[in-house]
Amino acid sequence: MVVLLRNFKNVFLVSELRKKVLFTLGILALCRFGAHIPIPGIDEVRLLQFMNNAASGFLGYLNLISGGALTRFSIFALGISPYITASIMMQVLTMVVPSLEALHKEGDYGRRIINQYTRYLTLLLSLIQSFWLILYAENQNLAIAPGWSFRLTGMLVMSVGALFVMWLGEQIGAHGIGNGSSMIIFGGIVADLPGAIWRVISDIRLGQFEPLLGLLLIAITIAVTACVIFLEKGERKIPVQYARRIVGNKIYSAQSSYIPFRLNTANVIPVIFAGSIITLPMMLSNLLAKKFQFFSGLSEWVTPRGLIYDVLMVFLIIFFAYFYTAVIINPEELSENLKKSGGFVPGIRPGRKTAEFFNYVLTRVCFPGAIYLATLVILPDILAAIFHFPALFGGTGLLITVGVAMDTSAQVESYLIERRYEGFLSTGRLRTRYGR
DSSP states (O other): HHHHHHHHHHTTTSHHHHHHHHHHHHHHHHHHHHTTOOOOOOOOHHHHHHHHTTTTTTHHHHHHTTTTTTGGTTTTTTHHHHHHHHHHHHHHHHHHOOOHHHHTTHHHHHHHHHHHHHHHHHHHHHHHHHHHHHHHHHHHHHHHSOOOOOOOOHHHHHHHHHHHHHHHHHHHHHHSSHHHHHHHHHHHHHHHHHHHHHHHHHHHHHSSSOHHHHHHHHHHHHHHHHHHHHHHHHEEEEEEEOOOOTTEEEEOEEEEEEEEEEETTTHHHHHHHHHHHHHHHHHHHHHHHTHHHHHHHHHHHTOTSHHHHHHHHHHHHHHHHHHHHHHHHOOHHHHHHHHHEEETTTSSTTHHHHHHHHHHHHHHHHHHHHHHHHHHHHHHHHHHHHHHOOOOOHHHHHHHHHHHHHHHHHHHHHHHHTSSSSSSOOOOOOOOOOOO
16 A cells, blocks of 8 residues: 555656646546536436436446436537447458558558548547437437427537547547546546445435445455456467577577467457447337337347347357457468567467467457456346346446556556666656656
8 A cells, every 4th residue: 555655646756747647637527527518408307317217228338438428418428439439440441441451551641541530430420329319318308399400409519529529538648648538438437436336325324225235235346346457467478489680790699578468358349349239229229119119129128137138248249359359460460570570489380370370379368358248248237136236337337447547557657667767676766857
């Protein structure tokens, strides 16, 4: 604990790091402020009553990504969701469309063009998602004056809000700490956590919840968090040897290293993809349930925390875990780069055999990682069915929170280590860029 407090103090001793942290906190505060400003034309009284009943419904995923802004139908109701979806789609298209793949290999210029395409796609997705949400609000009688005036105004406000949140995320990435999109989601989840804890305490005080079950809930949450931290650090290390090399007048001796294949290579992306796909039929069925009996039945089938919903989520998460791992790690390209750098895996012939070995390892590492992701997502549903209590937050939120916290702390730690006089193992005085 003393070391943790000392490291926290050191963050504010480095001028550059202090500015980055304060800048990030300021952006997150701005996001929380915008999350409390409702769009024009929403009946706030009806909205509050409706969201209390639908908090665990299909809007739960979108509300998580928006950092709680969706429950208020605020100007930031879409949050960072359109940008995340657009980024993932562009990554996939870059791998399957030859022209985009060639553009990606052109360096900084190509990446700037792809980023511009991502912004255009974000705008398109924002318009589509905002139109769906506005129609859904009208369908649930949440609009004060339904009609095209309300629809167009809501679409404009939500789309501009989504683009503004995207820009704020880019500013965090450029001038702050951590990944901008992840930090915005992380800020929303952490901001809603005290409210979730207070709701559990209120249920216990009102007699709706047994105190013993409350302690069990806390114990399970802590245990699951510890398991997530442990598994997120899990990796398969592939040993790599580099032969003795002579470059000019310098002689480089043989070296050994390793290539890490993480247990959860795809991170939270399969969960986001699966949630996005399963949300689409759920939203359409809720919109059309009053007009068509078929969609009313479909809405009942894919209800969150239901058996069919959980089974679909498990299959989709496993599929996208394999799919996205194949997108971000190319065994042939990895093998070729290793061969060009003079490295090889002991006992494996360089070239095609090494690529086949990488593919073999990835396939087997990916399966337990996919099962871990799927279990984490449906675990709150299982606990709710067995013990009849609500989780403090879902598996997706827990995974995002732990992942962002670990990545950000590692980034801060490396920033501190770079500015020590005496290296990593000693406790030297911190210095700024100018040596002060």
